[in-house]
Amino acid sequence: MTTSSSLSTGQTGATGLTSLSRATRRRLGQGAHPLVGKCLIALGSAAALGSTFLAWTWTTAFPGDLTVTGYPGGNQLITLFLSILTLLALAPALVPGGLPGTRWMAPRGSARLLRGLALANAASTGYVVIAIAWELGGVANYVAGTWIAGASALLAVLGAWLLPDDDHEPAPARPTPRWAQVVVVFVVVMLGLLVADFGVTTGFSEEFIGFCLGAGFAGRGLAASGLFDRFSALTAANRTATGCAVLAAAVSFVFLQSSDAYTSVADNILIFATVALGLNIVVGLAGLLDLGYVAFLGVGAYTAALVSGTAASRYAHVVLPFWAQALIGVAVSVLAGLLIGAPTLRLRGDYLAIVTLGFGEIFRITMNNLDGQSGPQVTNGAEGEYGIPDLRLFGYDFGRPHTVLGHTLGRFGNYYLLLVLVIAVVIFIFARVDDSRIGRAWAAIREDETAAEAMGVHGYRFKLLAFGLGAGLAGLAGTIQGHLTSTVTPDQYTFSSSAPPNSAFLLAAVVLGGMGTISGPLLGASLLFLIPDKLQFFHNKQLLLFGIALIVMMRLRPEGLVPDKRRRLEFHERETAAEEAYEELVADGLDGADGSDGLDELEAGARA
Amino acid sequence: MSIQPANPPASGTAPGSEPILQARGVTMRFGGLTAVDGVDLDVAGGEIVGLIGPNGAGKTTFFNCLTGLYPPTAGSITFRGQRLAPKPYRVAEAGISRTFQNIRLFPNMTALENVMVGRHCRTREGLLSAIGRGPRYRAAEREARQTARELLSFLDLDRHASAIARSLPYGDQRKLEIARALASDPGLLLLDEPAAGMNPRETLALRETIFKIRQRGLSVVVIEHDMRFIFNLCDRLVVLARGRKLTEGRPDEVRADERVIATYLGTAPGTAEQEASDAR
């Protein structure tokens, strides 16, 4: 019975398996002994692992050179890693009664974990197998290793779906000494760094897609098994240690790089993510839709550039030290934010959206026009401020390579470290303000502005505060961005263009990542930068896809990939929201329609 | 079920004690409709005043005027000798706090956070101190949390402190609104139908709570349709009908007033048919 049903399932293929209904799975699971599933996973993963040491195709035409027998390369590394991970996750389950000391691996049950990992491996490996045939022209390009890899990855998925469900409420975590918790946090963060490093430094689009598929499905498995929850509880209990670990990991990224090639990518991601985080204060925390946010980045960049000593500036003779540039840049950005926000934030939120959209456009036009012909020469018009000198801080020249700890930091490496510092500051501010009187006031305004005001929250003032703070942080990022790119032109700061950061990309990063969270925009910005950067064929369709992504996300998962707990509740209270809207309508009238029992009561009272 | 035999007798304002709230000629027009028409109201310190009247009498609108939600078309509102600006947050700062007829908690915040938002206008910490977190900030935050916890236990809600407001049972949501309103250390508490949807036992407990609130030195104005509740609670009743003050006085006086009964029974000119149909 087992064989016949597994045969029929096998034909549906890897993707079909995911859509197998729970009922079907249960039926299959009931028929099969749990050991069958486990053995299939073990067999499949081991075979997939072995296949990575074989050649997967004849020719070197497929990127990453998969022709070598003896050691894995290219996408085979992902398969290798995921196979090992699956086997490691499986090991405790093979021992009857579970291996002592390994229960933490799957607090909610190991079946979900194994399914996630097996699926990740199958998706990543299966993609390569298909891509080999697709790109090289048919299965004639397959060799024995290809078949083994594909079949064994599928076998593992089949085994994972034959596992009986063992979902259960997670047992409370056993108390562990503080030092052990800190060690765990550091180790996990460093592992995360290695994964992120692999993703950023993928050399060709097949490798990047394989990485995304693997990381995505594996992440889902880890989340479903409850491991993420456990880890985030750990980080919440050790916030300082987590902060240090992440900072250390971020800094050590640059020491893993042998050249500046990927450091410049990382620099751009950091700028993008910093600005997205700033936008998340405005959109996610205060609930204000700012569609011209990138203009504040531009204000900061232009202000710093104008007083940096570039020849294209009207004030070329003014050369200020960077700290002064940063201060002025932030100040001017905040001022611009207040000028835009002050008249608009008194009105309904929708007005802000359109005014900020207009502001973004006006900023671009103005920078274009201050060229000496359509206006006074200030910004050098469409050609922009070019030749912005490199930063100097405390005698440290960011333009020159420096040797630190035996590692040579190039120009982008220098900026990378500064940007890590800046994003750390922004995260610090975000976290502290969110968890304060101000953050509570924002949440209250977002949930019910009328009630918030009745409780003494000065709505307008706090919205203006959010708007100004957001503008200032973007301005700060801008002051560095100008030096990093050494040229600022008006066209860098538009609503939508093909390269990040622009306002549409920023909004997409925040919405995709998760409104109101810190890790959401970081993830969103990384994905939105890397996807067009790594996938060339995608390049001219990215705006289209981002547009569709915004629509689809709002429809299906408005809280984003990394949801904020409160946001998730807000977006999924549709019935409640409808009720409230109705109640508001009723309350807006004179008195409510309910309470009609007043008469009986009075009658009773009057008779007594 | 024991019923409080008698309320502390205090009708009108005690001689010599200034009323803490003085509303004079409060009028609110929406287009052609006059919802509140020249209503005066005095509330003495420590007094519990009931505001009653048939549906559409303008009770909630009057509350909205008092709390600055609607800027009144005419009239003045003075609280502790100061004229109130028609801005809700100013009114809250001045010391008037309220609950809503249709519960308006922050539905996705925890009970504790809800009350802490109520504490908002009694704390001053700004952006820089929230980022810097100096000793003063931490003291203020601790104080706010402490006060909020005390209020939750005052209203017997401590077990819900970290529950999402939306998930609380209905009666507890009403109580949480009161806790949130108390968090701003008000001198006057406005309760808009606090007993709506409560069962008799909860209603009784609510009455005790309101007495306890009075003992904290607060004045309370209550809108309520539950007559047994309100007659046993209030020192003084104000009856609104069609936006005007019909009468006011001690509960026994109001109970005996023909006009009040007439208004409710629907013999008052104009409202007769509507109220009669409501009665069925």
Added chain:
Amino acid sequence: MSVTVLLQLVENGLVLGAMYGLIAVGYTMVYGTIQLINFAHGEIFMLGGFGALTVYAWIPGVAHLPLLAALPLMLLGGVVVAVAAAVGAERLAYRPLRAAPRLAPLITAIGLSLALQQVVSLWYRLPGGGNAKAPVAFPSFGGKAFNLGGVLVQRADLFTVIAAAVCMAALAWFVARTRSGRAMQATAQDPDTARLMGIDPDRMIVVAFAVGAALAAVAALTQGLRYGQISFDMGFVAGLKAFTAAVLGGIGNVRGAMLGGIVLGLAEELSSGILAHFRDTAQYGQAWADVWAFVLLILVLLLRPQGLLGERVADRA
């Protein structure tokens, strides 16, 4: 500055304003019924232009007709495309979010706007194989402009003004005289009561989207005729201006939208024209026209947020 020059600016401003007004009606009608700023309305306008162009370029024979005879066909094409896009957007993107937090439909509208632009830019094709990545030529009236005492009135200008007048008259008749129009007003004022009275609010919302889209298509046609070209991104600035016009006139007020459009058009033309006329300020003329329009929007929001004909819009209980 001579009177003729001034009158010429007024003429330009009126025509420009009439076009803004036609687009603004769409913003204002949708906002009036569901309090949503439909950011994608600028793209509906753009699609109207491409719909009209498609009829002209792709249907054999239309291009050989005299332009005046081809216009009704083009108009029909534009209206069909714009209305279909607007109604489709309402049905698929906005309606499921009716009860969601405010931010959700706004973000959806942004996404829609990006996606629609890109669809045209990526896949629109002309018979010769040309694409729409760059501005595309649009048929225009030949012939000399009418000279009214020194003021030049282009043929397309005349068409714009007539089209705007006819549209507004038809709209006024629709709102005041037809069942749908009255039902729409009722829905805008109080959707719940309207529902109790047997009006289907969903239908009224669709009508609001459709009517707005139809007028936007007319506006797109006039834009094409006046400038001789259309482009996939023309909806962005036009939408921004039209929204400004709608706010200026009092959002939610249909007559206000046209009035706001005309005021905005006049303000834009006169400010940039007069600035350009004098030597000291010449450089602040045409290149800054959009900036002045935006400054006007900020000033209106600051001084009279309810607009010229509107009622209170501040967010209150």
